Amino acid sequence: MERRDFLSDVAMYSALCTGLPNAWRVTARPSLAGDPFTLGVASGDPTPTGAMIWTRLAPEPLDPDGGMGGQRTNVAWEVAEDEQFARIVQKGRATSVPELGYSVHADVSGLASDRWYFYRFTLQNGSSPVGRLRTAPAAGVMTPLVFGFVSCNHYEQGYYTAFDHLAREGQLDLVTHLGDYIYETTGVDGRTRKYASSEVRTLDDYRVRYAQTKTDPMLQAAHARAPWVVTWDDHEVDNNYAGLIGENEMESEDQMRVRRAAGYQAWWEHQPVRVPRARNWSDLNITRRVEWGGLAAFHVLDTRQYRSDQPCGDRGQPVPCGDWGDPTHTLMGAQQEKWLDDGMAASRARWQVLANQVRIMPFDDNPGPVAQYYMDSWAGYPAAIDRLMKTIGRHAPNRTVALTGDIHSNWVNTLHTRYDRPDAPTIAAEFVGTSISSGGDGADAFGSWNDGTRAANPQCIWHNGRRGYVMCSVGAEEWATSYRTVPYVSKVGAPIETAARFSIRNGKPGIERT
Numbered sequence: 001m002e003r004r005d006f007l008s009d010v011a012m013y014s015a016l017c018t019g020l021p022n023a024w025r026v027t028a029r030p031s032l033a034g035d036p037f038t039l040g041v042a043s044g045d046p047t048p049t050g051a052m053i054w055t056r057l058a059p060e061p062l063d064p065d066g067g068m069g070g071q072r073t074n075v076a077w078e079v080a081e082d083e084q085f086a087r088i089v090q091k092g093r094a095t096s097v098p099e100l101g102y103s104v105h106a107d108v109s110g111l112a113s114d115r116w117y118f119y120r121f122t123l124q125n126g127s128s129p130v131g132r133l134r135t136a137p138a139a140g141v142m143t144p145l146v147f148g149f150v151s152c153n154h155y156e157q158g159y160y161t162a163f164d165h166l167a168r169e170g171q172l173d174l175v176t177h178l179g180d181y182i183y184e185t186t187g188v189d190g191r192t193r194k195y196a197s198s199e200v201r202t203l204d205d206y207r208v209r210y211a212q213t214k215t216d217p218m219l220q221a222a223h224a225r226a227p228w229v230v231t232w233d234d235h236e237v238d239n240n241y242a243g244l245i246g247e248n249e250m251e252s253e254d255q256m257r258v259r260r261a262a263g264y265q266a267w268w269e270h271q272p273v274r275v276p277r278a279r280n281w282s283d284l285n286i287t288r289r290v291e292w293g294g295l296a297a298f299h300v301l302d303t304r305q306y307r308s309d310q311p312c313g314d315r316g317q318p319v320p321c322g323d324w325g326d327p328t329h330t331l332m333g334a335q336q337e338k339w340l341d342d343g344m345a346a347s348r349a350r351w352q353v354l355a356n357q358v359r360i361m362p363f364d365d366n367p368g369p370v371a372q373y374y375m376d377s378w379a380g381y382p383a384a385i386d387r388l389m390k391t392i393g394r395h396a397p398n399r400t401v402a403l404t405g406d407i408h409s410n411w412v413n414t415l416h417t418r419y420d421r422p423d424a425p426t427i428a429a430e431f432v433g434t435s436i437s438s439g440g441d442g443a444d445a446f447g448s449w450n451d452g453t454r455a456a457n458p459q460c461i462w463h464n465g466r467r468g469y470v471m472c473s474v475g476a477e478e479w480a481t482s483y484r485t486v487p488y489v490s491k492v493g494a495p496i497e498t499a500a501r502f503s504i505r506n507g508k509p510g511i512e513r514t
């Protein structure tokens with residue numbers, strides 16, 4: 001489409017709209033108090049022919065309305081082969097409306113596979129920053145993949161130095177975010193920086209929380225650099241929630257349904273995800289697959305929305321306790337368990353990747369005659385781990401890799417046919433990545449890691465409690481993982497270090513430190 005057509009379309013739109021109430025007019029030149037692109041741009045969920053591209057208009061990001069004053073806006077987008085946009089290959093328009101937080105999602109298609117592109121959004125007032133997207137290889141193609149995975153960027157608890165380093169990695173085809181992108185908690189004085197409100201509960205609250213988090217330039221740089229595949233964990237709604245059971249036991253299921261709808265909608269509005277809107281936002285299904293040619297299939301999981309309540313509180317507990325062993329307990333829900341099993345059965349990709357939230361490997365953190373597990377992790381749901389191990393064992397033993405977040409520390413674990421028997425055959429690797437900033441500066445070791453727990457948990461082969469992210473370099477035969485850490489997040493400017501490297505071979509059990 002030529003620019004002239006675009007302008008005449010806009011003129012036609014305006015003419016069409018003059019008979020309508022003001023609230024329904026769509027403009028390509030909104031009146032703005034400032035730059036509307038304060039939250040940056042993002043791409044995500046790549047396919048062999050395109051990707052999602054995202055922005056949100058918010059000249060005043062800490063205003064629940066973003067400072068848009070109800071204006072419905074026509075936003076143009078362009079995808080080009082070059083950063084100067086001389087060779088534009090796709091373009092289109094999207095409407096930004098108050099009902100969806102002025103977010104803009106465009107599902108770009110018609111691009112060549114396995115290639116980098118540039119994208120931007122434009123109003124008549126000006127253009128957004130430029131982002132980069134990369135299409136996936138075509139079905140069956142074995143192009144190697146270099147991706148990073150991240151989780152837990154508590155805005156108050158530290159600077160996003162790790163995102164800055166991630167954005168500068170030499171090769172970065174993709175980023176996976178495993179949840180806790182925002183935290184719902186009350187702003188606290190005396191931290192590195194402060195959330196603008198008390199605990200968030202309403203759609204307006206969550207929008208402001210996302211907006212404040214997204215004003216960070218280092219986070220914006222990491223989004224602009226490469227497409228992301230984003231899932232969520234608990235803090236996108238409420239700490240350690242399970243299904244419709246919240247942290248505060250006085251909060252009813254109806255209240256939690258309303259709260260979940262607010263949290264889920266705000267998540268959708270702020271992420272570059274190819275997730276169809278739900279009839280009810282409280283039931284938004286975000287499970288999906290991202291295929292990287294014939295090399296890797298990413299199964300993007302949701303272990304929060306469909307899970308049973310934690311069996312005996314959400315802390316560490318000696319087991320068995322309460323209904324801990326109940327075979328009907330689930331983290332993914334029966335439907336998602338089947339979806340994963342079917343998907344792994346059907347996939348011909350060399351590597352099956354689980355974009356997972358909470359730790360799968362049961363870690364006994366009180367060695368002695370009775371094991372003690374953390375109930376908010378998979379270890380609180382032994383029947384569910386058992387079913388997951390059966391799925392892996394049936395379809396992709398020793399070529400399944402779980403990526404995990406949640407616990408603000410790094411762990412490298414082997415997973416076994418019997419979840420509580422490290423001497424049983426190894427069938428998968430789990431790489432747990434630390435937080436970007438949650439928990440503050442971090443330390444080499446996390447609370448329960450000591451000589452005793454190390455000896456009691458031979459399935460855990462490495463641990464570290466620093467902040468950072470994890471880089472994975474994936475080929476048809478070898479998967480290499482590098483733990484990238486920063487020594488502090490309470491000040492800016494921390495250098496990046498590689499704390500440890502690991503390697504696994506496709507089809508071979510075990511993880512080797514390299």
Ligand code: FE
Binds near residue numbers: 408435
């Ligand atoms: Fe977290």
Ligand code: CA
Binds near residue numbers: 233235
């Ligand atoms: Ca979490």
